[in-house]
Amino acid sequence: DTAVSQTPKYLVTQMGNDKSIKCEQNLGHDTMYWYKQDSKKFLKIMFSYNNKELIINETVPNRFSPKSPDKAHLNLHINSLELGDSAVYFCASSQVVTRAGNEQFFGPGTRLTVL
Amino acid sequence: AQSVTQPDIHITVSEGASLELRCNYSYGATPYLFWYVQSPGQGLQLLLKYFSGDTLVQGIKGFEAEFKRSQSSFNLRKPSVHWSDAAEYFCAVAGAGSYQLTFGKGTKLSVIP
Numbered sequence: 001d002t003a004v005s006q007t008p009k010y011l012v013t014q015m016g017n018d019k020s021i022k023c024e025q026n027l028g029h030d031t032m033y034w035y036k037q038d039s040k041k042f043l044k045i046m047f048s049y050n051n052k053e054l055i056i057n058e059t060v061p062n063r064f065s066p067k068s069p070d071k072a073h074l075n076l077h078i079n080s081l082e083l084g085d086s087a088v089y090f091c092a093s094s095q096v097v098t099r100a101g102n103e104q105f106f107g108p109g110t111r112l113t114v115l
Numbered sequence: 116a117q118s119v120t121q122p123d124i125h126i127t128v129s130e131g132a133s134l135e136l137r138c139n140y141s142y143g144a145t146p147y148l149f150w151y152v153q154s155p156g157q158g159l160q161l162l163l164k165y166f167s168g169d170t171l172v173q174g175i176k177g178f179e180a181e182f183k184r185s186q187s188s189f190n191l192r193k194p195s196v197h198w199s200d201a202a203e204y205f206c207a208v209a210g211a212g213s214y215q216l217t218f219g220k221g222t223k224l225s226v227i228p
Contacts, residue, residue: 004158031214033216040220041153041203041220041221041223042218042220042221043159043205043218043221044218045215045216045217048214050214055214056214056215090158090159092159094214102147102209102213102214102215102216103149103161103164104161104216105161106151106158106159106160107158108157108158109157109158
């Protein structure tokens with residue numbers, strides 16, 4: 001059973017298009033995240049949702065909009081794609097943050113290429 | 116603000132040799148520390164974590180890490196590297212009760228047969 005899954009795995013599209021990436025977790029976690037990994041492998045948090053409520057919203061262009069229909073899903077919609085959006089996008093999830101910290105489980109990633 | 120520094124961008128070791136990957140963190144209180152591994156084309160997998168207690172933590176795949184508060188370090192070690200350990204390794208820090216996990220820029224490990 002895949003714990004955190006993302007679709008699609010690869011996405012190639014033209015500049016200016018609108019695209020979505022879907023993420024689902026079957027771990028029963030309350031919190032989900034989107035990260036962007038650039039060409040230098042640097043991982044940066046974009047958004048986080050806890051029980052469908054936005055709790056982290058880093059400085060990300062408003063062309064990026066996360067949507068959480070339920071706590072098992074967190075989708076990422078990107079409008080008017082630009083060349084600089086090309087990256088690998090990772091979804092992650094974690095249980096409610098406790099004193100034990102925030103161990104996150106990652107999906108396999110979606111490689112987005114904007115032409 | 117919390118931050119993580121991984122001083123080594125790329126390390127090459129021979130198979131069977133020992134390995135140490137360095138990680139330094141900056142955080143005002145007791146940090147929660149993690150090491151993740153990313154194999155080529157894959158997502159991130161948790162190797163080990165430190166929350167409290169014994170400062171030497173054991174992880175999967177024969178890895179261990181030692182938390183040294185005085186040096187603000189959490190270095191990852193393995194006594195004998197296997198070719199399958201070739202991957203990108205990320206150190207990360209979080210604060211107690213924090214949703215924010217901050218990653219270092221990663222260290223790429225290459226293994227010579």
